[in-house]
Amino acid sequence: MKAAIYTKYGSPEIIQIVETKKPAPQFNEILVNIEASSVTRADTMMRQGIPRLGRLFLGVFKPKNTALGTGFSGIVEAVGSDVKKFSIGDAVFGEKLFSNGSNADYLCISEDMIIELKPDAISHTQAAPVCDGFLTSYNFLKDIANIQQEHHILINGASGSLGSAAVQLAKLMGAKVTGICNAKNIDFVKTLGADDVIDYTKVNLNELSCKYDVIYDAVGKLSYQTAKKIISSDGIFMTPVLSIQILWQMLWNSKQVKFAATGMKKTKDLKQLFKDLVYFFGQNKLHTTIDRTYGLSDIAKAHQYLETGRKVGNVVIINL
Numbered sequence: 001m002k003a004a005i006y007t008k009y010g011s012p013e014i015i016q017i018v019e020t021k022k023p024a025p026q027f028n029e030i031l032v033n034i035e036a037s038s039v040t041r042a043d044t045m046m047r048q049g050i051p052r053l054g055r056l057f058l059g060v061f062k063p064k065n066t067a068l069g070t071g072f073s074g075i076v077e078a079v080g081s082d083v084k085k086f087s088i089g090d091a092v093f094g095e096k097l098f099s100n101g102s103n104a105d106y107l108c109i110s111e112d113m114i115i116e117l118k119p120d121a122i123s124h125t126q127a128a129p130v131c132d133g134f135l136t137s138y139n140f141l142k143d144i145a146n147i148q149q150e151h152h153i154l155i156n157g158a159s160g161s162l163g164s165a166a167v168q169l170a171k172l173m174g175a176k177v178t179g180i181c182n183a184k185n186i187d188f189v190k191t192l193g194a195d196d197v198i199d200y201t202k203v204n205l206n207e208l209s210c211k212y213d214v215i216y217d218a219v220g221k222l223s224y225q226t227a228k229k230i231i232s233s234d235g236i237f238m239t240p241v242l243s244i245q246i247l248w249q250m251l252w253n254s255k256q257v258k259f260a261a262t263g264m265k266k267t268k269d270l271k272q273l274f275k276d277l278v279y280f281f282g283q284n285k286l287h288t289t290i291d292r293t294y295g296l297s298d299i300a301k302a303h304q305y306l307e308t309g310r311k312v313g314n315v316v317i318i319n320l
């Protein structure tokens with residue numbers, strides 16, 4: 001089978017497509033014939049080995065795990081002898097977390113990991129990136145911010161994968177949503193359900209008079225210094241993007257400043273969040289936005305596009 005790998009840290013060109021042995025499922029594993037897989041900002045950062053501190057975990061001089069890709073959607077081709085929840089022919093989707101390997105023709109995954117039956121309401125292409133934007137943002141909105149109906153949330157980077165998911169989720173949870181994006185994406189963010197949209201190229205947030213209960217900086221471009229001027233006294237500022245500044249501010253103001261790496265959450269808790277999302281997608285209450293798709297052989301081009309920082313929603317690899 002074909003798989004995308006990286007054997008050293010570097011630019012998108014270092015990605016290789018190699019012929020490798022098709023995996024065989026262990027007792028509790030499922031073999032998935034992958035139809036579509038995600039390419040995410042986290043993948044591009046792993047490939048570059050940034051932030052450098054992350055190399056303590058990924059491998060100091062070169063990646064310990066050479067496989068690429070986390071989110072996937074496909075068809076169950078074989079199951080291990082102990083598998084109870086899935087059968088051959090099931091359409092499934094999920095997330096490989098740090099074990100990677102979804103940018104390939106096949107993968108094996110334990111049935112106890114992040115994998116569920118794919119609702120008919122979404123295609124494999126729409127399902128593959130759900131665990132990037134939706135699962136991450138749902139963790140922030142539900143488990144970290146505990147979003148309630150009376151909350152007003154400001155979402156920065158509302159046009160990205162995490163931001164576009166957060167706008168929909170916050171509306172679903174009953175909150176009032178203001179999204180921040182570029183002028184060209186205002187209509188898109190409105191169609192996601194945002195009550196108000198701010199153009200970050202024209203509005204200076206320091207001059208806003210409004211106070212928000214929650215500020216979710218989905219793209220890590222806001223400073224806490226700016227955010228704290230427009231946050232209510234018991235409000236929170238949260239971001240999925242780690243930086244020295246955020247770590248420092250969390251040290252001094254752990255009640256108001258929050259960061260979390262969703263992949264580090266206990267699998268059983270992530271699984272519960274994912275199950276909620278599967279239900280919402282099945283009910284047509286959430287929609288994945290696909291910006292571009294690529295074939296596996298063009299995955300380096302997909303990484304290059306992600307690195308522009310301009311994608312709207314998600315980028316997906318489709319296996320032909």
Ligand SMILES: NC(=O)c1ccc[n+]([C@@H]2O[C@H](COP(=O)([O-])OP(=O)(O)OC[C@H]3O[C@@H](n4cnc5c(N)ncnc54)[C@H](OP(=O)(O)O)[C@@H]3O)[C@@H](O)[C@H]2O)c1
Nearest residue numbers: 041042136157159160161162182221240260261262310311
């Ligand atoms: N902690 C976790 O568990 C976790 C999990 C997944 C991802 N992440 C991180 O989350 C971040 C977001 O990823 P993503 O895929 O959603 O988005 P992304 O690809 O990083 O961002 C793309 C979007 O951000 C917008 N944007 C760029 N600069 C902006 C600014 N100054 N203000 C507002 N919007 C701006 C762009 O729109 P314009 O071109 O119109 O400006 C574009 O639509 C990444 O850094 C990723 O590594 C963290």
